[in-house]
Amino acid sequence: MSDTIVSLPDQSTARIPKMNYLTKENGILSWLLTGDHKRIAILYLISLSFFFFIGGALAGLIRLELLTPQADLMATDTYNKVFTMHGVIMVFFFLVPSVPATLGNFLIPMMIGAKDLALPKINLLSWYLYVAGGILAIYTMAAGGVDTGWTFTTPLSTHYVNTNVLTTGLAVFVAGFSSIFTGLNFIVTIHKMRCPGMTWFRLPLFVWAHYAASILMVLGTPVVAIAIVLVMLERTIGIGIFDPAKGGDPLLFQHLFWFYSHPAVYIMILPGMGVISETISTFSRKRVFGYTAVAFSSVAIAVFGFFVWAHHMFIMGISNYAVLVFSLLTMLVAVPSAIKIFNWTFTLYKGSITFETPMLYTFGFMGLFTIGGLTGVFLGASGTDIHLTETYFIVAHFHFVMVGGMLMAFLAGIHFWWPKMTGRMYPEKISQLAAVVTFIGFNFTFFPQFILGILGMPRRYAAYPAEFQVLNVFSTAGATILGVGYLLPVLYLTWSLKYGAIAGDNPWQATGLEWQTQSPPLTENFAQMPIMDHEAYDYEWLENKERKEKEVTSAG
Amino acid sequence: MPDSTTIAHGAHKAAENAHEEHPPYLRHHFESTYQQSDAAGFAMWIFLLTEVMFFGGLFTAYLIYRNWYYPAFVAGSHQLNIFWGTLNTLVLISSSFTMAMGVWCAETRRRRGLVLCLILTFILGLGFLGIKSIEYSEKIEKHHVPGFHYSLQSFIDPDSDSAAKAAGDKPLPLDMARHTEVYFSLYFAMTGMHALHMIIGIGILGFMIFRARAGAYTEGHVTFVENFGLYWHFVDIIWIFLFPLLYLISRHQ
16 A cells, blocks of 8 residues: 655755756855845745744643633733734734745745846845734733734724733834835746746646735735824824814724725635645646636635724724625625535545645644635624624634644644755654644634633633633633644754655655646746646646656666 | 757747847846836836825715715815915926836936926925925814814904905804814825825835936836836826815815
């Protein structure tokens, strides 16, 4: 029984290519001033992981506090700061840039057969902006934190708290520009840099997903930027645009904020969906079922995603007609998401499925994202939303989508392309264990929160009635398992940098152009300009190509 | 192993030959200068799209509050100096003209013409900011800056205020008079954001004047000048919207 598709070169003779993007230049400056999209991706990966573990540590503090019904680990206002910083860091410094800035940066030029992104300097600038924003966020924590919640709700953020709203706002503003530049770069690259033969419908679905996410970044982020500028002006000089005392309307802030921040969840999830399309095809040895439908469903999510923002405001006093319309539109977004899930499932049908680590994470994604998505329908229906909003049901819902969905996809992608990025394989057995541990830990952590939400436990409080303790203990215990699941990859991936098996060009027998070049790739990605002469996910083409190569080798 | 199905040797050879004839400004990751300027121009248009969304948030706020507090917006608008506003519009349109001439000079490789046009645009841009600062100082004198000792005097007692008197304003009820502060918030936020874009533009213009004197834009590589031209015209267009929305509310009365 062949239970793996991995085919590695003969380890006794295989060598990492001497000339590659990692060895081309040396020294810290060659990294800090690089224009190479692959190096920038690595810079992003390191800085993102740093922020992920800060955000994760804050999550750990939240779960520890909630172990007991009383607010005993920390003061209640400290708790407010902890969950606010957890949200700010995870949303703006991990989830939004996660897959696009690392895997997207690394892979989009390779997948479309280009030497680099269209605007390498802008790409580097976006990393510096990200780091500057991150330093501001860390400064905020050191200076005493901020306790408005990551949503900066007015008038709380403008009038009633005296914490570091300004520096946090500035941090988000700066990080927003980083996101705009990434999205802009992707759109220009996908339009203008495709190699000969790479038509729109030969693009890998990973690229389609990033294209859709980039549209959201480019159109949405400037709106949250102006909203934050107005909050900062309100706090510093009191201009009154959101101040009811002067005739301003706090709801206007909600509209401007969620006009970005709802599409932002699609910025987070779409690139993850792109990863899943690649892994599910590779590990079922089949072309993605309904390629065109999956490609257009990404665009449909991007378009519908802009017209549902007010479902965050059902209890804020918007009109009943607005509730009705936004409720309906919210249901519509479920359709393209479901198209993706069904098409991936059909891809599995009669495929030759193998269970390498990326595929385990992919299965995790599909299950958890489906649960997260369907509970979103509960919240989109205004009747149930009024009961469930501001409870732990919401918390569980978006963690299922963002952590269960996005983070699983991120880890699937990191494992899947690790051999391409580093030239070495990760250790398979322990990483399979990590994937399973993550899945179990995740469900233990967040499933009880659905029940807590339905029972009525509100979010954002350090203390809760004693009857909720059992489920909270479950959740905290799960969080520790989850923590182990996230620490393991850091350890064994670092280990594999030196001791991992040499991967060769194409360990997965995958079809993308990025696998048809050496690992790690050259700075120019390809020795010669590729020409795309087949459809995406064409495994027959790959077999023919490899047969020919074998004939050449044996004849020679 | 080179693979004949993925690599066209002919195309590669052609690219190699072209390499020797590369103009120095062609970045290594582009195949041709056309691809390079095409990509940069496209990127600029998308950047302007993000700018539209950025100002769009302010225009949305304007739309809502103007509908709610129309009398306050009329009274607030009467406090603006229509002479300076009109003059500024003319200054800015002229600067767009000199910028467009500058782009033409770059494209037709007229170095001195380009330098002259850029300097004129620079001066007109500074002129716009100078006039804007005169207008701002008028507002500061009359305590019409929101947040800083905002005064309702001109709106509850228009006879005490020459501008309001000239426009024939009726006293506003206290409630509505308070909402003039929202009008001035939007006035300062919108014109302030616009002025910030002008300042950034003028900074880049200064840099371009130096480079243009050295002949950097008249050797065939005009992408930077063209893209800056787009930015400058965009900032101009924002003002073309701001002027009627802020200055000309109900001027026909």
